[in-house]
Amino acid sequence: MASKTPSATGAWSRARTWLGHIDGSLLALCLGSLVVVFAGGLIQVSFGAFSMTILEAWQAVFDPDILFDLQVWQVLLLGGQINPDVLLNPLAWDSLIVDASLPEMNKRSLIVWNIRLPRVLVGVLVGMNLAVSGAIFQAVTRNELASPFILGVSSGAGLMILLTLVVFSGLSTLLPLIASAGGAVAFLIVYAIAWKNGTSPVRLVLAGVIVSTVFGSLQTAMFFFADDIGIVQSAIAWTTGSLTGTDWEQVRMALPWTVVAMGLSLFSSRQLNVLLLGENTARSLGMSVEKVRFALSGVAVLAASASIAVAGIVGFIGLIVPHMVRNIVGSDYRKLVVGCVFAGPALMVGADVGARLAMNPTQIPVGIVTGLVGGPYFLYLMRKQQEMGEI
């Protein structure tokens, strides 16, 4: 009420930083998501060719000897051990990380930690990246139906994947980087096409459709030239998204970019909120709309690219998760982004349980499962909500 004394409201709202906006629904969402991630993760690490009980898996994951061993984490996250001798000498930093191997551990721990856990962690990172990337693109285009791939990222990445596998097979070790770069380049092409004294959400989306159509056709054409069923399967795994065979290598690849992208997204939540007020209002509030829009799109593309590099083009997560979260916490991006950071991994890890174990021993690409889960959920949303499309 207006009768509130300034000091009372002052004390209350001094805590109104972007962190101070965690409320009951957001907290419940985050906790629920964590439960799903842990449950899914435990199922993932306990089932497989070498089966163990949930309890045994639990014990292996939370084995304090491993969990609190700095050397283990150095080997897993850095691929070696930090050489303390050169730490203070930047000139010698090329030998900063020296080869080291994991300490002795029993077979169960080895399987859990070396083979099954990284897949869960990659799923967590991918889910986070895609969900936040989708949330950003939904604000940038002011369209609820936007996904991380709306501005051509998936088509560019897909084309480069096919080109690499079919034509330049010598470069296949660089496939993750080439795919990400392809996505980023396609995004830049979309922006260049949409630019005419500035852009607008509609122009951007239309340009995205144009680029996706052309690159999609070229991608399909490349399938035609693939002469080996193995190459085709590999291409399908990449273009529908798969966590099969992911390792700590992939964790190491995605983690730094994920941290950067998530940090920037959390700090940008107020910009996203102002962008939601519409271009005119944002501009009259002093926002350089074009710069902010491009920068935010860049962050979203970075997040999407990081996920493409390790898991290929996983569909639907980036479209569905922001929706689910918005349904629960509302459209305030200070809460929405936080919610996506938690809910994205939950859906991704959950879907990967299905992808890995549903047709055991055959593993299907996780992108197929997310599509199968995502489609009906979207139908449910469409039936439930009166108006869809605009945020």
Add this chain to the structure above:
Amino acid sequence: MSQNHAKTNGTGAENTNGAVGESPSNHSEASLTGEDLVLTYPSSDGPIIDGETITAEPGAVTALVGPNGSGKSTLLKGLANQLTPEAGSVLLDGEDIQTLGTKAIARKLGLLSQESTSPNSISVEDLVYHGRYPHRGFFESVTEEDEAAVDRAIDLAGCGHLRDREVGSLSGGQKQLAWIAMVLAQDTDVLLLDEPTTFLDLHHQLEVMEIIETLRDESDITIVVVLHDIEQAARLADQMVALKSGAIQAHGTPEEVVTERLLADVFEIEAEVSATAHGPRINPIRARHDGDEHDADDDGTETDRTEEVVAE
């Protein structure tokens, strides 16, 4: 570049205007001038406003009136730097607005557009906090100054009882009050309002009018407001500017501008004007049509441009 100047919150204005900072508030009377403005939309054939000069009297309310498509909203957008002029310049406190940074402008000049959209689930208070955007850095959190400005704005706009409501649940009139509170929280020296009373019920029209009256009487804010209702404009404004077909037809006090002659020329209506305590009162009689005889001496200023609709 101009950050420095903006941070001083208009002290430069006092120098250029020669106005002494006698007001207790942190506002100084800021001037806003559009010089020889030529304004064009990318989609329109010719300029909507073709070389007009307009000055908003510092600390006063200037109302822009005119028939549909006369270019009054376009002129306001030009003054607000939402539309880059093809020629001419907008001077804010004597400085060319093009040379100022976007945030620096937004700290001095607020604009309430005709149609504003927001997510439905945002609370009124959060919406009003967005008005503090130009005052906050990228990483800055809410300061006491922000809180004070928001409280003041909500108080002034009379939407304290709506503070925690979701914007989507408000009526059109309540929404407008929330938006006015947002633009007031921006705490600018100049405030531009584009048809703030259109589409509102009478109660909320009067609420909005009262807010503007309060600002006029109790602060030094320079206000330019586009109004559809010429009587409302006459009641609110210190200065009125009448536009037709993108050209300024009259400029002066309400008594000078609202005349039977002008209503005939600009609004193409026949009406009786009588002076009241609330300013001129208009009693419309009938619409004039092409070929109608002018009862005032016809000087041929009336034009029959058909492309004026594009300005809307």
